[in-house]
Amino acid sequence: MKTREFKKKLYKQLAVVTKALSNPTRLEILDLIAQGPVPVEYIAEHIDQPVANASQHLQVLKKSGLVETERKGKYNYYRMAGKQVYDVWNSLRAIGFSRNSEIEDLLNDYRSKKSGLKTISRDELLRKMEEDDVYLIDVRPSEEFELGHIKNAVSLPKVELGERLDELPKDKEVVAYCRGPLCLMADEAVRFLKENGFNAVRLDEGFPEWKAIDLPVD
Amino acid sequence: MKTREFKKKLYKQLAVVTKALSNPTRLEILDLIAQGPVPVEYIAEHIDQPVANASQHLQVLKKSGLVETERKGKYNYYRMAGKQVYDVWNSLRAIGFSRNSEIEDLLNDYRSKKSGLKTISRDELLRKMEEDDVYLIDVRPSEEFELGHIKNAVSLPKVELGERLDELPKDKEVVAYCRGPLCLMADEAVRFLKENGFNAVRLDEGFPEWKAIDLPVD
DNA sequence: ACTTCATTCAATAAATTTATTGAATGAAGA
């Protein structure tokens, strides 16, 4: 029948978007570019894959309309195509967490083996920031910090942590954050800080979530 | 566990959900069961595929946590696993429509070729409602109707239409609406009503748009 | 217990997607 044929085409077109989301590597890429516009090489490096492979995944994302590109100098910067896309990615991740217990197990497993997990919520952080009772560090690479960060946060990339410990206060709680709930850099930073006698916790979310609800950024 | 290895597992688990969404047939199934809990055979019939095939797709959806089952008598009823899932499906569909022009073309093509699939505007409907010259039906699932609907609308879910035709007037124009301009349930209802001798049209928008500009709701 | 039948499982070939490799493109700066 005619309706059947139409529906088949319709759902096939809709699946262009969902198919683009169906690959683990592409999800990791999406999570990365949720931080802000980044060039292909940067992505390839972070997902630990050849540039040609990253490029091909980016083509799929681009053709589906989920990401856009912009040329700046020598580089092609990829970014999410609007807040709508970010919101969907966020919702999908939330569904994954709430409906797939293996994900929570994986995270707990990873975190508990590294150190006692202690997180702080957005509201707690805001309250402590008002009382100036906290030292907030952004442990993402400085490139991402410069694309935007939580207001009053100090850039202290995870890789530089060891040599810059003297910048941190011993008498205040140190809160670390990075890319989002799945980002592990803040966990690793907190573990390292605790080993060195600091009072440290991680924010239970990351910069994209903070920005998405219009909390103060720089 | 190495960080990279962990991340690989993490995104692979997240992709269980997105992979479940990546198949056109499963999207059609999701759209079907968004209307309410339905048994496997009903789904198989509507997607025009063997029962075994429908069952396998349903297993994928179930394992991903997107749908749930409940036994009632002889049948296994499948339903969406919460509003969260419905919202994501809605957002994905919206992204598809806004970022893939082929979808809009398909839809326009479909509607214009189906003879007499006319729409009525919000203002026309309001005028006719004032003159009591119209019978307004909400063809969404009753759960959605109960969460809010256009004032004076009667709940008549599309799935119940066939067995409740005698409730409708032959002497008044019947106006059907559903979730929005892209929702096909109202189109299908109108087509079915016209085949059965009613004077029917669809509202060119849906409840969310109506509510958004503060027109009368219940 | 027995029968029915809605649903699920299992096996398989076809179709699609993915990672890999190396070459091609093409914009920017010299």
Added chain:
DNA sequence: TCTTCATTCAATAAATTTATTGAATGAAGT
């Protein structure tokens, strides 16, 4: 114009997903 090099394209084998078929399961009603 030439060179550089970030990115894309193209080809291919491996891996995964899909539709199909027929058999197995197991809950409900007799």
